[in-house]
Amino acid sequence: MAAHHKMDDRVGRDRLEEMAQGVIGEPLDRPEGELKVSGRATYAMDGLPAGCRHGVLVRSTVAKGRLRAFDVDSVERLPGVRAVIADDRFIKNPAQGMAGKAPAQDTREILFFGQPVALVVADTFEQARHGAQILRQEVERAEDAPVSLDDPTAQLDTPSNKQSSSGDIDAAMRASPFTIDATYTTPGHASAAMEPHASVATWEDERLTLQASYQMLRYNRAELADALGIEEDNVRLLAPYVGGGFGSKLGIAPEAVAAAIASKELGTPVGVAMTRQNEFEMVLRRSDTRQRIRLAADETGRLIGIGHDALVTNLPGEKFSEPVTQATPFLYCGDNRAIGHKIARIHRTPSGSVRAPGEAVGVTALEIAIDELAAACGIDPVELRRRNIPDQDPSKEIPFSSHMLAKALETGAARFGWSKRNASPGEVREGEWLIGLGMASAARVNMLIESKASVTLTKQGRATIETDMTDIGTGTYAILGQVAAEMLGLPVTDVETRLGDTNLPPASGSGGSFGAASNGTAVFLACEEIRQQLCTKLDCNPEDLTLKDRHAVVGNRRIPVVDILNGEDIRGEGHVEPGEAEDKVRQATYGSYFAEVAVNSVTGEVRVRRMLGVFAAGRILNAKTARSQCLGE
Amino acid sequence: METDTRTTLLDALRNDLGLTGTKKGCDHGQCGACTVLADGRRINSCLTLACMHDGEEIVTIEGLGAPGRLSALQRAFIHHDGFQCGYCTPGQICSASAMLGEIEAGWPSSVTADVAGRPDLTAQEVSERMSGNLCRCSAYPNIIEAILDVAKAKGS
Numbered sequence: 001m002a003a004h005h006k007m008d009d010r011v012g013r014d015r016l017e018e019m020a021q022g023v024i025g026e027p028l029d030r031p032e033g034e035l036k037v038s039g040r041a042t043y044a045m046d047g048l049p050a051g052c053r054h055g056v057l058v059r060s061t062v063a064k065g066r067l068r069a070f071d072v073d074s075v076e077r078l079p080g081v082r083a084v085i086a087d088d089r090f091i092k093n094p095a096q097g098m099a100g101k102a103p104a105q106d107t108r109e110i111l112f113f114g115q116p117v118a119l120v121v122a123d124t125f126e127q128a129r130h131g132a133q134i135l136r137q138e139v140e141r142a143e144d145a146p147v148s149l150d151d152p153t154a155q156l157d158t159p160s161n162k163q164s165s166s167g168d169i170d171a172a173m174r175a176s177p178f179t180i181d182a183t184y185t186t187p188g189h190a191s192a193a194m195e196p197h198a199s200v201a202t203w204e205d206e207r208l209t210l211q212a213s214y215q216m217l218r219y220n221r222a223e224l225a226d227a228l229g230i231e232e233d234n235v236r237l238l239a240p241y242v243g244g245g246f247g248s249k250l251g252i253a254p255e256a257v258a259a260a261i262a263s264k265e266l267g268t269p270v271g272v273a274m275t276r277q278n279e280f281e282m283v284l285r286r287s288d289t290r291q292r293i294r295l296a297a298d299e300t301g302r303l304i305g306i307g308h309d310a311l312v313t314n315l316p317g318e319k320f321s322e323p324v325t326q327a328t329p330f331l332y333c334g335d336n337r338a339i340g341h342k343i344a345r346i347h348r349t350p351s352g353s354v355r356a357p358g359e360a361v362g363v364t365a366l367e368i369a370i371d372e373l374a375a376a377c378g379i380d381p382v383e384l385r386r387r388n389i390p391d392q393d394p395s396k397e398i399p400f401s402s403h404m405l406a407k408a409l410e411t412g413a414a415r416f417g418w419s420k421r422n423a424s425p426g427e428v429r430e431g432e433w434l435i436g437l438g439m440a441s442a443a444r445v446n447m448l449i450e451s452k453a454s455v456t457l458t459k460q461g462r463a464t465i466e467t468d469m470t471d472i473g474t475g476t477y478a479i480l481g482q483v484a485a486e487m488l489g490l491p492v493t494d495v496e497t498r499l500g501d502t503n504l505p506p507a508s509g510s511g512g513s514f515g516a517a518s519n520g521t522a523v524f525l526a527c528e529e530i531r532q533q534l535c536t537k538l539d540c541n542p543e544d545l546t547l548k549d550r551h552a553v554v555g556n557r558r559i560p561v562v563d564i565l566n567g568e569d570i571r572g573e574g575h576v577e578p579g580e581a582e583d584k585v586r587q588a589t590y591g592s593y594f595a596e597v598a599v600n601s602v603t604g605e606v607r608v609r610r611m612l613g614v615f616a617a618g619r620i621l622n623a624k625t626a627r628s629q630c631l632g633e
Numbered sequence: 634m635e636t637d638t639r640t641t642l643l644d645a646l647r648n649d650l651g652l653t654g655t656k657k658g659c660d661h662g663q664c665g666a667c668t669v670l671a672d673g674r675r676i677n678s679c680l681t682l683a684c685m686h687d688g689e690e691i692v693t694i695e696g697l698g699a700p701g702r703l704s705a706l707q708r709a710f711i712h713h714d715g716f717q718c719g720y721c722t723p724g725q726i727c728s729a730s731a732m733l734g735e736i737e738a739g740w741p742s743s744v745t746a747d748v749a750g751r752p753d754l755t756a757q758e759v760s761e762r763m764s765g766n767l768c769r770c771s772a773y774p775n776i777i778e779a780i781l782d783v784a785k786a787k788g789s
């Protein structure tokens with residue numbers, strides 16, 4: 001039986017709050033902790049199947065050109081080398097997040113330095129690495145390859161759906177007593193997850209199993225099948241543990257496709273792990289940006305205008321562009337607004353989603369400009385931000401689902417001791433160190449992604465959660481177990497969570513900070529379905545059923561759940577989908593940051609001495625893992 | 634055992650001996666994920682060849698504890714949530730277990746004020762001494778708490 005929910009409106013009722021087990025939100029240890037601290041958690045390259053060969057990717061050494069030939073013979077003669085493979089189906093770069101289809105193929109056409117062009121497969125890693133290092137490539141090199149954001153020869157795209165304006169920002173800038181017009185640049189970033197991309201491919205007839213390191217398995221399965229030209233049903237992905245993602249493992253990457261093709265060709269399992277160097281060259285990077293920000297404020301510091309123009313880079317043909325201005329339309333008020341977005345097409349590793357695409361660089365620049373405005377109009381930075389909190393989304397003119405920025409600013413300022421700040425630069429010194437305090441607002445758009453999960457309440461009274469969701473360090477194992485334990489009245493140790501297998505119901509995957517809300521809701525719905533079935537057996541209304549400590553309480557009856565099950569399992573399926581709520585209300589997470597920074601006046605050395613982050617992240621499912629998410633990830 | 638002269642200690646452990654608890658993060662000495670104990674000292678197993686360690690005692694994370702019989706450090710890492718994805722964790726724990734011995738033996742670090750005296754067990758000392766072990770998930774504050782907890786329990 002399936003419980004389905006489309007998020008069209010506010011639910012208006014807090015079901016988890018009505019439960020009795022009392023484990024939701026508790027700072028419980030991660031259930032997979034023992035495996036992780038003892039080296040027993042199995043990541044992609046741990047536990048290679050018998051007879052597994054090793055593959056090492058070969059990269060291009062020019063930014064643009066055409067690969068004419070390889071000196072295959074001299075490599076295939078090396079001891080242990082089984083094959084040098086360059087196949088039309090190889091992919092140039094990882095798929096963008098949630099693409100669901102293969103990215104650009106044909107690796108003979110070279111579009112960036114470091115692009116994969118071949119795979120050397122050998123009996124051992126050492127043999128394959130040696131072959132990959134000496135493989136000579138004959139390349140016809142193209143000279144017209146702009147590689148920097150500023151290159152005047154780079155083609156500049158101005159996508160019309162990424163420009164918007166209302167009012168007249170130029171007039172607002174002319175008319176305002178306080179204005180800021182500044183340009184900021186941010187460098188590119190690499191996700192650099194600790195576990196490199198890795199895939200181990202095994203075929204049984206026409207069926208492929210890939211044990212790999214990915215974030216969004218249902219999309220990855222479709223991408224891999226599309227790249228190989230086979231049916232999705234013939235592909236199974238396994239990723240029970242993922243050594244970090246940060247966006248870099250959203251889409252299927254070159255090593256997966258290469259491992260699958262090599263394994264099919266050689267008739268043995270093949271494992272391919274990217275080298276750390278490959279990670280920086282073949283994996284999507286965060287775009288570098290150039291951002292012009294214009295702010296116009298009245299005498300009281302109230303914003304009348306905001307302009308945010310962004311220039312980002314990507315490879316020709318790639319659809320993604322860093323959503324730099326994502327938070328600008330709703331973070332602060334102002335009637336005159338303009339958003340601009342340009343993409344310089346350059347021949348570097350393509351850009352894609354890296355931790356908090358958009359806000360990580362866009363809010364940073366906007367917040368620096370807001371600080372400059374605070375200095376220009378002589379208003380405290382916290383106060384200036386507070387004055388500019390809009391009472392509805394000023395661009396779409398829709399209400400906020402909730403708005404916690406003012407609270408986050410107040411709480412942060414009080415806890416940090418902001419009132420003790422000396423606002424004049426250069427006045428606080430400790431020996432040769434100059435000390436300053438700074439702060440910023442934080443915002444991140446909220447998303448819900450279609451997600452499914454199943455939960456089985458077994459006849460022994462234990463629960464099993466099944467979904468192809470991943471835990472990339474975010475705490476999925478912990479929180480899903482807590483949701484089910486709360487809903488079914490079980491200790492968390494009675495709940496087993498099975499993740500990372502495309503044979504299980506397809507989840508949202510881990511990305512965009514939507515995993516807990518999306519997949520957690522699917523598990524919640526599956527449990528609601530089980531509760532419903534228990535009610536049928538007990539002949540009671542759902543509101544009258546309390547589940548706690550393996551017992552059902554209805555009226556004055558208290559019955560062990562195993563007795564109700566009476567030798568039968570109950571299975572529930574949950575399915576959540578985004579709906580109209582996305583358009584009806586603006587949804588975002590808010591927060592504030594405060595920092596004390598010391599700069600050495602002699603050497604210029606910078607030290608962050610103290611930092612505080614205050615976040616309104618919705619319902620906290622596990623206080624321990626949530627705190628860890630705030631500290632890092 | 635027999636292995637290729639080019640095989641690093643890390644790959645020998647993982648591929649030849651099936652001890653995959655030791656992780657490969659960078660394969661060139663920058664991340665510490667491959668830290669093991671060779672004759673009691675912590676080393677990056679990716680930076681040394683297996684054939685250079687003939688006859689030595691190598692201890693990996695598997696040798697420090699297993700589910701059900703974890704070491705104090707392993708338990709403290711769980712309690713303090715000193716990891717997220719867990720990929721750097723075996724290296725962190727091997728490194729920390731040797732590092733505590735170094736402090737006990739009185740080895741100074743570059744943040745020890747008096748190099749002739751006994752180093753203090755401070756967050757700054759632990760952070761400096763663990764700086765060879767990167768954690769991309771940034772569990773650093775929790776890792777430091779976990780290590781200090783164990784060190785203090787030992788000392789008292």
Ligand code: FES
Binds near residue numbers: 656658659666
């Ligand atoms: S794998 Fe050895 S230091 Fe990174």
Ligand code: FES
Binds near residue numbers: 194771
């Ligand atoms: S726990 Fe992920 S790198 Fe440290």
